[in-house]
Amino acid sequence: MYTFLICLFALILSYFVYGKFLERIIGVDETAKTPAYELEDGVDYVPMNKYRALLVHFLNIAGLGPIFGAIQGALFGPSAFLWIVLGTIFAGGVHDFFEGAMSVRNDGLSMPGIISKYLGDRVRKFFAVLIIITCILVASVFASGSADLLSSLTNIDIHIWLVAIFIYFLIATLFPVDKIIGKIYPIFGALFFIMAVLLISALILNPNYSLPEFTTAGLYLTDKAIFPFLFVTIACGAISGFHASQAPIVARCVKNEKDMHMVFYGAMVIEGILALIWATIAMSFFHGQPQLASIYGSSPSIAVKEMSIALIGTVGLVLAIIGVVICPITSGDTSLRSARITIADELGLNQDKLKTRLKISIPLFLVSFGLTFIDFSLVWRYFAWSQLIVAIAVLLAATVYLIDNKKHFIVTFAPAIFCTVVAIAYILQASEGLRLDPFISNVISVIVALALSVYFILKYRKQPNTTT
Incomplete structure (x- = not known):
């Protein structure tokens, strides 16, 4: 239990320490007129108070990510805790804060526009397509996971549930942001987090389960190497480029720049806590047994149901439905909403009609x-690999933004390079990639990442004010 408590404390502390440090780097202009007021249109640009915006953004970025990713990442044992904590603080939190801040300061611009502005127009179309693909994959994955659990609970064919879910997706995507998303999503966001807190509390109080410690790492076996597979498996609970597609939705609703720290960095910290809780529950419940290994590579929705019922009975079943059905569905529709916004921005289409x-x-x-x-x-x-590429681009765009404004850029550049190493190593040795020898692929990834970092620094440090 000590490992869990230390990790939890580190995540909470990071919001008040590292999150504020990032805010001081970028600066806050409380008198600036945000896009919510500047471009208010009653559809996508609608002012929203910071607490509602926080819960909406948290629900948008969370969904199944910090649950399914954390459960599959639990197969790597307590080493997953380190990635969740360090990734959330120094990678995901940084990524989410700067993506949100840059969007707020650029009229709620979607990420392809942000990336294009700071990295050049040549990459715009590539990342526009990649972000749209990521959003489509998210909606597909979240709908499948939700329909899978609903089918197991009701014995109704999964395809019927899929049709029903996608009908809801269409309705919520088309409605103005304050009509459905702004009204009920904060409630679901709060319930999503409360569900995880109740489950971890029941786990701690149950004498039949023991929380994993770093000393029990040897109990967990997998044929997947920790590097780079752990860092791709746990995405939304550490760093996810998918969040970049969601940031403009809330950036168009933020009332004041001083809210950016709470809404964007705060939402990522909450998601990190959620991933930490679910990784802990999965390790404790299955404790390295073959059942945990069977989850890897399959839909973990049934495992969520089993763990929830075992820990808190009927209430757990209700919470599982909220956590693995309702909340992912709400994230699925916002991902498609983001895809719509991205396409509209790229084509210059007015969305009033x-x-x-x-x-x-x-x-x-x-x-x-x-x-x-x-x-x-x-x-x-x-999905996990493509969103990592998007995250790298966003972090590099943020680096150029900081260089242009003569700010400390290492906070965004360091995680960008680390994620580059992970992304290259993964695609070189994964079964869906080139399947190279792990040692060779890791060496190649480090060399390529270092070469790219030198090129990047030489290019942008010699060209101040590149965005002008």
Whole structure:
């Protein structure tokens, strides 16, 4: 239990220490007029108070990510704790704070526009497509996981549930942000977190379970090497480029720049805590037994149901439905909403009219629905890797932003380089990649990342004010 408590304390402390440090670096102008007021349109640009914005953003970025990723990452044992904590503080929190701040200061611009502004227009179309693909994959994965659990609970065919979920996706995506998302999502966001707190409390109080410590690392066996597979498996609980697609949704609703720390860094800390809790529950419940290994590479929704019922009975079942059905569905629709916004931004389309929103949304929904027929684990792995590439681009864009404004840029540049090493190593040795020898792929990834970092520094340090 000491390991869990230390990690929990570190995450909470980071919000008040490192999060504030980042805020001082970027500076806050409380008199600046935010996009919520400057471009208010009653659809996507709508002022929202910071607490509501925090819960909406938390729910948008969380969904199944910190649950499924953490459960699958639990197979690596307590080493997962280190990545969740350090990743949240120095990578994910940094990524989320700067992506949100840059969007707020650029009229709520979506991430392809932000990346283009700071890294050059040549990469814009690539990342626009990648972010749209990521959003489509998220909706597909979250809908599949939710439908899987609903089918097991009701004996109704999974495809019927999928159709129902995607009908809701379409409705919520088209409605103004304050009509559905702004009203009920804060409630679901709060319930999502309360669910995890109740489960971990029941686990701690139950004498039949013992919380994992770093000294029990040897109990967990997997044929996957910790580096780089752990760092890709646990994405949303440490760093996820998917969050970059969600930031503009709330950036268009933030009332004041002083709210950016709470909304963006704070939401990532909460998600890190959620991932820590679910990784702990999975390790304690299965404790390195073959059942835990069987989760890897398959939908963990049934495991969530089993753990919830075992820990808090009928209440646990209700909470599992909220956590693995309702909340992921709400994240799925915002991912498709983000894809719609991204496409509209790239094509310069006004979103005031419902007809225009429908033209963009329907093709997105058809593609996402089609992907639900593909193996869950395969979709998840491609999602995890693609979002890491997006995260690297966002961190590099933030680095250029800091260089241009003569600020300390190492806070964004260091995690960008680390994530680059992970991304290259993964695609070189993963089964869905080139399947190279781990040692060779790791060496290549380090060399390539170092070369890219030298090129990047030489290019942008010699060209101050690149964005002008």
